[in-house]
Amino acid sequence: MAGLPSLFAPLTLPRRSRLDPVRPDLRTRYLILLVLAALAAGIGSTWAVLGEKPPVGAVKLGPWQSFPRLGSADIDPYGRAILARGPHLPLATGEGIQLNAATDSAGATLSGSCRYRIIGTTLPSRGWTLVVANGASRPLTSTDAAGLTDADVLTDEAGKLSITASPQVSSGNWLRLPQQARFELILRFYDTPVSSSISQLDPAALPRIDRLACEG
Amino acid sequence: MTHAALEQPIKAAPPDRQSLSPAMRAASQKQLRWLMARGNLARLLHGLVLLLVLAALAHILTTLLIPRYARQDSGSLFVVSGAEGQADLIGTDVNPETAIIDADPFTVIGVCGFDLIDGPLRVRARSGQLPLALSVHMRGGGVFYAVTDKAAQRGIIEFVVLKQSQFDERVARDDDGESIRELRVVSPVPQGIVVARALVKQPSDRQTAEALVRGMACGSAS
Numbered sequence: 001m002a003g004l005p006s007l008f009a010p011l012t013l014p015r016r017s018r019l020d021p022v023r024p025d026l027r028t029r030y031l032i033l034l035v036l037a038a039l040a041a042g043i044g045s046t047w048a049v050l051g052e053k054p055p056v057g058a059v060k061l062g063p064w065q066s067f068p069r070l071g072s073a074d075i076d077p078y079g080r081a082i083l084a085r086g087p088h089l090p091l092a093t094g095e096g097i098q099l100n101a102a103t104d105s106a107g108a109t110l111s112g113s114c115r116y117r118i119i120g121t122t123l124p125s126r127g128w129t130l131v132v133a134n135g136a137s138r139p140l141t142s143t144d145a146a147g148l149t150d151a152d153v154l155t156d157e158a159g160k161l162s163i164t165a166s167p168q169v170s171s172g173n174w175l176r177l178p179q180q181a182r183f184e185l186i187l188r189f190y191d192t193p194v195s196s197s198i199s200q201l202d203p204a205a206l207p208r209i210d211r212l213a214c215e216g
Numbered sequence: 217m218t219h220a221a222l223e224q225p226i227k228a229a230p231p232d233r234q235s236l237s238p239a240m241r242a243a244s245q246k247q248l249r250w251l252m253a254r255g256n257l258a259r260l261l262h263g264l265v266l267l268l269v270l271a272a273l274a275h276i277l278t279t280l281l282i283p284r285y286a287r288q289d290s291g292s293l294f295v296v297s298g299a300e301g302q303a304d305l306i307g308t309d310v311n312p313e314t315a316i317i318d319a320d321p322f323t324v325i326g327v328c329g330f331d332l333i334d335g336p337l338r339v340r341a342r343s344g345q346l347p348l349a350l351s352v353h354m355r356g357g358g359v360f361y362a363v364t365d366k367a368a369q370r371g372i373i374e375f376v377v378l379k380q381s382q383f384d385e386r387v388a389r390d391d392d393g394e395s396i397r398e399l400r401v402v403s404p405v406p407q408g409i410v411v412a413r414a415l416v417k418q419p420s421d422r423q424t425a426e427a428l429v430r431g432m433a434c435g436s437a438s
Binding site: 030034035037038039041042043045046049050071072073074075077078079080081083084085086087088089090092093094095096126127129131133138139147149150151152186188190191 | 263266267268269270271272273274275277278279280282283286288289290293294307314315316317318319320321322323325347349351353354356357358359360361362363364366404411413415416417418
């Protein structure tokens with residue numbers, strides 16, 4: 001506590017002096033300005049941090065990212081604040097897992113001007129869905145809705161899937177992408193035994209996102 | 217003491233600036249500037265530290281207070297859902313204020329709100345052909361219980377949500393030696409929502425999924 005007086009020295013109100021009538025006003029103005037600047041910085045930083053995804057608690061698995069604590073009892077304060085900003089219903093731990101990808105496996109941002117191949121294995125589950133969302137992780141409107149379920153996708157003998165994602169129609173398993181726009185992929189596994197141990201998961205257990213070609 | 221002696225000053229007056237040598241004057245001015253710069257730097261550092269401390273406090277407070285005063289979160293929007301004893305379907309309406317932001321378009325969702333001040337809540341759902349999961353979300357964020365239809369007993373998923381005090385009362389009322397056949401889930405908060413989610417793999421499954429979800433019953437367990 002010995003250091004407190006010196007730390008808060010600028011907060012101490014100046015003694016009024018007839019010889020120095022200007023000084024108190026300057027100090028008070030300085031104090032008000034300091035508090036206002038601190039409030040602006042504090043609230044501004046909260047606003048900046050509370051985007052679509054929490055700043056902490058992410059589990060990275062190749063291009064996929066998951067926030068398992070959003071669906072658990074030990075959710076962090078940032079997660080609570082993000083969920084409070086609108087009607088969200090995250091998948092509960094034990095119910096399933098949600099994985100978002102905003103980049104391909106090489107780290108480049110996903111874009112509707114490119115063609116991609118989503119290839120690999122999926123996790124054991126009662127079912128999975130793959131949905132195209134806008135840059136803010138929100139599914140596209142019903143008229144542009146693009147997505148697949150495990151019932152729509154044909155796999156090879158080893159159970160591996162291969163999906164072509166592009167704005168143009170493609171043969172085989174095809175996922176329609178928005179034209180020229182930035183997008184995200186959301187992969188959800190329902191009733192999967194790995195939902196409570198996702199942080200220990202090998203990224204190779206999830207499909208890769210390979211970029212094939214881009215226009216322009 | 218002579219008159220001349222009385223006129224002499226008691227202490228020697230400080231040396232006149234003019235009487236200082238140019239070298240001494242420069243040294244004293246340099247020292248003065250250094251002292252002023254050090255004072256300003258210390259004041260600036262104090263200001264910065266205070267700014268950071270106050271900004272951190274404002275950041276923490278706003279982050280903690282947002283869930284408390286939120287009115288647009290699921291727990292607040294749907295706390296009165298299911299008042300008729302059955303889950304209300306959500307996420308399909310065109311009202312953007314109540315549409316679930318990140319809902320999977322391949323699922324059908326139904327909710328029942330609860331306020332345990334009115335008493336414990338009994339939740340009962342029937343399993344079907346489609347994957348179904350029930351989860352209990354706290355008002356203010358977080359999920360404290362989830363179960364899938366794999367845990368159904370004879371095709372029924374059933375549990376009671378209650379507060380710790382209600383749980384203790386129930387345990388005290390239980391007869392010794394009698395097996396308790398209800399699953400009791402203690403809620404850390406008095407208010408929340410029970411969510412039923414069914415997966416729709418094919419468009420033709422949607423009506424079945426809606427019936428499955430709407431079939432979740434939520435009623436008093438007093």
